[in-house]
Amino acid sequence: MNWDWTVIWENIPKLMDGALLTLELVLFSGLIGVLLAIPLALLRVSNNIWVRALPYAYIFFFRGTPLLIQIFLVYYGASQFEWIKESSLWPILREPYWCAVITFGLHTAAYIAELLRGAIQSIPKGEIEAAKALGMSYPKMLRRITLPRAFGIMMPSYGNEVILMLKGSALASTITLLDLTGMARTIIARTYTPLEIFLAAGVMYLIISALIIFLFRMLERYFNRHQHWPNEKPKGLDSQLLSKD
Amino acid sequence: MNLKHALAGVAVVAATLTAPFSMAADKIRIATEGAYAPFNYIDESGELKGFDVDIAKALCEEMKADCTIVAQDWDGIIPGLMARKYDAIIASMSITPERSRVVDFTDPYYSNSLIFVAPKKSKFSPEKVSGKAIGAQRATIAGQYLEDNLGDKVSVKLYDTQDNAYLDLASGRLDAIVSDQLPAYDWLRSDAGQAFEFKGEKIDIDDKIGIAVRKNDKLRQKMNKALKAILENGTYDRINAQYFPFSIY
Numbered sequence: 001m002n003w004d005w006t007v008i009w010e011n012i013p014k015l016m017d018g019a020l021l022t023l024e025l026v027l028f029s030g031l032i033g034v035l036l037a038i039p040l041a042l043l044r045v046s047n048n049i050w051v052r053a054l055p056y057a058y059i060f061f062f063r064g065t066p067l068l069i070q071i072f073l074v075y076y077g078a079s080q081f082e083w084i085k086e087s088s089l090w091p092i093l094r095e096p097y098w099c100a101v102i103t104f105g106l107h108t109a110a111y112i113a114e115l116l117r118g119a120i121q122s123i124p125k126g127e128i129e130a131a132k133a134l135g136m137s138y139p140k141m142l143r144r145i146t147l148p149r150a151f152g153i154m155m156p157s158y159g160n161e162v163i164l165m166l167k168g169s170a171l172a173s174t175i176t177l178l179d180l181t182g183m184a185r186t187i188i189a190r191t192y193t194p195l196e197i198f199l200a201a202g203v204m205y206l207i208i209s210a211l212i213i214f215l216f217r218m219l220e221r222y223f224n225r226h227q228h229w230p231n232e233k234p235k236g237l238d239s240q241l242l243s244k245d
Numbered sequence: 246m247n248l249k250h251a252l253a254g255v256a257v258v259a260a261t262l263t264a265p266f267s268m269a270a271d272k273i274r275i276a277t278e279g280a281y282a283p284f285n286y287i288d289e290s291g292e293l294k295g296f297d298v299d300i301a302k303a304l305c306e307e308m309k310a311d312c313t314i315v316a317q318d319w320d321g322i323i324p325g326l327m328a329r330k331y332d333a334i335i336a337s338m339s340i341t342p343e344r345s346r347v348v349d350f351t352d353p354y355y356s357n358s359l360i361f362v363a364p365k366k367s368k369f370s371p372e373k374v375s376g377k378a379i380g381a382q383r384a385t386i387a388g389q390y391l392e393d394n395l396g397d398k399v400s401v402k403l404y405d406t407q408d409n410a411y412l413d414l415a416s417g418r419l420d421a422i423v424s425d426q427l428p429a430y431d432w433l434r435s436d437a438g439q440a441f442e443f444k445g446e447k448i449d450i451d452d453k454i455g456i457a458v459r460k461n462d463k464l465r466q467k468m469n470k471a472l473k474a475i476l477e478n479g480t481y482d483r484i485n486a487q488y489f490p491f492s493i494y
Contacts, residue, residue: 076409079416094418096402176380176402176413185320186403189384192347194324 007193008200015197018183019204025100025169025179030162032105033112038147040109041116055113062110067168070107075099075175100172108165112158119154120146152223159216163209180204271310273464274331275301279316280406283431283488284337287316299484300354300475301335307471307480319406320384323348326457332464334457337425339386349460351468353453354481355427355493359387361444362414362429363421371445374399377420380410386452387423411437425452427493 044055062070078084078093092098123146131145151158173182184201188194221228277285277297285295293314305312317325319336326334326348339357340350361379363369369377375398381387383403391401402419404410411432413419426447432438456472458464475481476494485492 076412076416079413079418085417094416096418174405176404186383189320189388190343192323192343194321 004193004196007191008196011187011191011197012200014183014187015180015200015204018178018180018201019208021178022166022169022172022180023208025104025172025177026162026166028101029104029108029165029169032101033108033165036105036109037112037116040113041120041150042142044113044117045120059110059114062107063114067103067107068171068174071100071103071171071175074103096172096175096177099175100169100177104165104169104172107168108161111161111164115154115157115161116150119150122153123149148223152220155216155220155223159213159220162212162216166205166208166212271308273305273308273310273312273333275305275312275314275333275335276317276322276325276331277301277314277334277336278319278322280319280408281337281428284428285316285335296355296484296488297335297337299487300481303475303480303484304335304468304471307474308467319382323457326459329459332458332462333468337428337454338457340453340455341386344457347460348457349462349465350455350457351465352472353455354472355454357386357452357454357493358426359390359423359448359450359452360426360429360446361421362424362433362441363444364414364440365442366440367420369421369444374421376400378402378418380404380413380419380422381424382407382410385425386450387425390448390450391423414441423448427489430489 040055040058043051044059046052074093075096078099084090084093092102127145127149128141131141136144169179170181172179173185176182178186180201184197188197191197277293277295279285279287279293281295281297283295285293285297288294293316298314301312301314314335315331317331317336322334322336322338323344325331334348337355337357338344338350340353344350361369361371374395378400379391379395380402381391381404383405388401388403391399395401402410402413404413407424407428410419410422410424414422415437421444426443429443433441433443456468458468481494482492485494
C-alpha cells in the first residue's frame with residue numbers, strides 16, 4: 001500500500017466544486033422541505049381524521065421507502081411517460097439537478113413535518129390557552145406562538161435531519177450529478193486511488209457537518225432566547241415587568 | 246472387523262478429510278459486473294450469464310479449478326481485487342496503462358472499439374457534437390474517451406451502469422452516447438434499442454480486453470495457458486458464435 005498525498009492536493013479544487021454542489025442541494029432541498037413541512041404538520045395535528053389522512057399518507061410513503069428508490073423514480077421513472085415528456089414540466093424534470101432538489105425536498109419534508117408535529121403537540125397547553133385567552137386569531141397565534149415555540153422545540157432534531165440530508169445527498173451522484181461523492185468517484189475512475197480521494201471527500205463532509213452543527217446551535221439560541229433570560233432581556237416589554245421585586 | 250478392513254476404513258476417512266484441502270488450492274473467485282449485456286448480465290432467475298461468464302467457466306474447466314463467480318459494481322471492481330475479495334476480474338475490462346499500474350493483465354481475450362449511438366430520427370453526427378449532451382458509463386474507456394476528446398465541447402454525463410445511460414438516451418436527456426461497439430450492437434437488436442442506430446464510423450482505439458489479476462499473481466500464467474488452449478481447441482469459437490455472427494477476438 002503506497003499512500004499518494006499528491007493525488008489529494010491535485011484534486012482539491014475539483015472536490016471543492018463538488019462540495020459546493022452538495023451544499024447547494026442541501027440548502028435548496030432544505031428550504032423546500034421546511035416550506036412544505038409547515039402545512040403538512042398543521043394538517044397532521046388536525047382533529048379531523050380526513051384532514052389528517054393526506055399528510056399521514058405522504059409522510060408514510062416518504063419515510064417508508066429508500067431515498068435511492070425515490071430519486072430513481074423521479075429521474076428515470078418520470079422520463080418513461082410520453083405525457084410527462086411533452087408537458088411543461090419536462091424542461092425542469094429533464095435536468096438531473098432539479099430532479100435531485102425536488103426528490104430531496106419532498107423526502108426531507110416528510111421527516112421535518114413529523115418533527116414539527118411532535119413539537120407542536122409538546123407545546124405546553126397553557127401557552128396555547130393563554131394565546132386564546134388574549135383573543136389571538138388562529139393565524140396570529142400560529143405566527144406569534146405556535147410556530148416559533150415549535151421551531152425552538154424541534155431545532156436540535158431538525159439539525160440532525162439536515163445532517164442526514166447532507167449524507168443522503170451523496171445519492172445525487174447516481175443521476176450523473178458531480179456532487180462531492182460524484183466528483184470523488186469520477187476522480188477515482190481515473191486515478192484508482194479510492195482510499196486517498198474518499199478520505200479527502202470524507203473530511204470535507206465532516207467540515208460541512210461541523211458548520212451545520214454550529215449554525216443550528218445559533219438558531220437554537222435564537223428560537224429559545226426566552227430561556228436564556230436574564231442574560232438577554234426581552235425587547236419591547238414594559239420596564240416595570242423586568243424589575244426584580 | 247479385521248485389521249485390513251480397519252486400515253481401509255482409516256484410508257477412506259483420510260481421503261475424504263484431505264480431499265477438500267487439496268482442492269482448496271485450486272479455488273478461484275472471479276468477479277464480473279453483471280450489468281453489461283451480452284458480456285455479463287444477470288438473467289431472470291438471478292444467475293450470471295454472458296460471454297465473459299462463459300469464457301470464465303471454460304477457463305476454469307481448462308485449469309480444472311473450482312470457481313465461484315460473483316457480481317461486483319463496476320467502479321469498485323479493481324479496489325475489490327486489490328482487497329483480495331476475489332482473485333480475477335473477467336468483466337470485459339480494457340487493458341489500459343492506468344489500470345496496468347495497479348493490476349496485471351492476461352493476454353487479450355477479445356478486442357473492442359467505440360461508437361456513437363443516437364436515435365434513428367436524430368440528425369446527430371460525430372462531426373458536429375458541440376453543445377450536445379453525450380453520455381457514457383463512468384470509469385470506462387468510453388467515459389475517458391469522452392472526457393479527453395470532447396470534454397470541452399459537449400456536456401459529459403457519466404452513469405453508474407450502461408443500462409442507465411441507455412435509459413437516459415431513450416428519455417431524450419442525452420443526444421447520443423459513446424459506447425463500446427459490441428454491447429451496443431446487442432442492445433440495438435433488443436426491443437428497447439429499436440429506435441436507435443450507430444452514428445458515424447466506429448472509433449478504433451486499439452482497445453484490447455483482458456483478465457485482471459493482482460500484481461505478480463501466478464494465476465496470470467495459468468490463465469494465459471488456459472486461454473491459449475480454449476482458443477486452439479475451438480471452445481472459444483463456439484462461445485463467440487453464441488453471441489456474435491463474426492469473430493470478436
